[in-house]
Amino acid sequence: MSAVPTAANAQLLLAVDGVTVDFDGFKALNGFSMTLDRGALRVLIGPNGAGKSTLCDTIIGRVRPTSGNVYFKGEDITHLPEYQIVQRGICRKFQTPGVLSSLTVLDNLLIAARSDRRWWRSMTAAASPAERARANEVLEQVGLIERRDMLAGELAHGEKQWLEIGMVVATDADLLLLDEPTAGMGPAETSRTAELIHSLLGRHAVLVIDHDMSFVEQLGGRVTVLHQGQFLKEGSVAQIRQDPDVAAVYLGRSEH
C-alpha cells in the first residue's frame, strides 16, 4: 500500500503506513495501513482486542510503533511528543469520559479552545472573545449550553460523553478520533450522538471506533474492519454486513 503522501494529494489528511505495535511479542497492530481524507468520516470496527484503541494510541503518540509510520498532512508525526501532535491538529476522545470534573463545563471547553498554549501566558491572558465565542458555539452544538456553569463532574454520563466530544471539537482539530463515543448511552442518546458527528463532517475528519452495529449503521460512511491487528476489509456498512469474512470474525458472533 503506497500510503506515503505527496503534495499532489492535498485531500489526504492521515496516512497510517504499515504500522506494527509489538507489546512484548503480542502484535496489537501488525503491518496495518489506512488513509483518511480531509473532512471525511471513517468507522473502525473489529472484535475486542483487534487493535482499534491501539491504532488511536499510535496516531496520537501515546504508543510508539515498533515499525511503520504515521503521516499527517504529509508530515511524519510518528515520533512527535503527544502535545505537539495535538497542536498539528489531531484530537482524541477517550473511551472512558475524560472530562475535568472540578471545572465548569465552560472552563472545560475554554481549556480545549485555548489557542495560545504557552504556560506563562496563562498567568496574564484571560480567554479571548474569539475563544469564548468558539466555546459557546460548541456548547450549542453538543446541546450543553444550559449546563454551561455546572461542574463537569455533576453531568450525567451521556452528557459527559458529549462534553468530551465538544472538547475535542473545540480544539478545532482537523482530525477527531472518537473512541466508543456512545459507550453507556441509551438508544435516544446514541442517535443524537450520530447526528452530532454528522454535523462535524466537512470541517473535521472523524475517525470513530465502535462496535455497536446499530450506531455504525446510523453513522453510515465507510467502514474499516480490523482483525488481530491487521486490515481485514473496507467498504460501506451494507458491504461490510454482507461480507462473509467479516461475519466469520466479528458480526457472525453477535448477529446470529
Next chain:
Amino acid sequence: MTAARPLLRHVWLVFLALAAVAPWIVSPYELSLLGRFLALSILALGLVLVWGEAGILTLGQGVFFGLGGYVLAMHLKLAPLTPGEIPDFMTWSGRSELPWWWQPFTSPRVAMAAVIVVPGVCAALFAWAVFRRRVVGVYFALITQALALCFATLLVSQQESTGGFNGLTDFSTLLGFDLAAKGTVWTLYWITVAFVTLSFLGLRWLMRSRFGTMLRATRDGENRVRFLGHNPTPYKVVAFTISAMLAGIGGALFTLHAGVVSPALVGVVPSIEMVIWVAVGGRGSLWGAVAGTLLVNFAKDEISSALPDAWLYVLGLVFILVVTLMPRGVAGVIEDVFRRLRPVSPGGKVAAITSPAGGTP
C-alpha cells in the same frame, strides 16, 4: 467564584486587622508563638497551590523550609563576626576556616535573596527532572519523602559546617538590629503578617487566573490536558517552585522568630506534619490553610506542655478524623454551613462552590 458567600469574601480583612494589633493584645510568649506559626502558614499557603490546586502531594516541603531557614541562619551566624573569624561551633568541631559555600552569606543581601532563590532553583530543577519523567501520585510523594530524609541526614552528618544535630542557633543581630529587642521582635512579627498577606493575595490571584484553571485541570485529568495539546509539565514545575519559595520564606521567618533552625525541623516527620496542617484547614482553601496551621500548632503547644507523650497520638487521630469525616477540612465545613444559610445563590450557579477535594493523589 465568591458571589455566593460575600461574608466570607471580606472576613480575612477582620483577621488581618486582629493580627496587626496582636502585639498589644497578647503576651510576649504568645506573640512569639503567633509569629512562628504565621511563618509556618506561609509554607502552608504554598501547599494549597501545589497539593490543593495541582493535586501534587509532596512530603518533602521541609527541605525547602530548611533551605530558607539555613541560608538565613548562616548569615545570622556570620553577622556578628569580624572578618577571618568563624562561627564557634566550627572551632569546636576542629575546623579552622570558613567553608567556601558559607562565604557569600556574609552579605545580608545575598542571604535574603538566597532565602527565595536557593529553594526556588533546587525545587525547579528537581520538579523538572521528576515531572518530565511523568512521575506522579504516590511515587512522587515517596521521592519527596526520601529527599527530606536525605536532607536531614546530610545536615546531621556535616557537623563541622552545618552544626549537625543541634543546627544553627544563638543569633544576635540582623542588619544591625538587636534580635532580642522588643522593637525588632514586633517589627519581625509585622513583617511576617505582611508576608502572609502578600502570599495569600498573590496566590489568590494566581489561582483565579487561567494558570490556576490549568492546574486544577491537570489535577482532574493530566492525560486529558495533554491530549488537548497542553504540556502539563511547566504548570506543575512552576506550582512546585512557587510553593518551595514560599516554604523558604516561611523557613527564614520561622528561624528568626524561633532563634534556631535544626534538622529536627526539616526532616520527614515535620514534612508530614506540614501536610496535616493543610489537610486539617482544608487543602482547597487559602484561609483554611492558615487556620489549620495556627489551629494544629497552638494545639501542639498546649498538648505537648500538658501531656508531652500524647502529641503524636493526638495528631494521628486528628489526621484520621479529618480525612474520613471532613475531607475538605475546617474550611470545607465552614463553607458548607455558610451555603446552607444562603440556600439561594444569585443566578443559581453551582459553580460558586470551591472545587471539592476529590481525586486523591
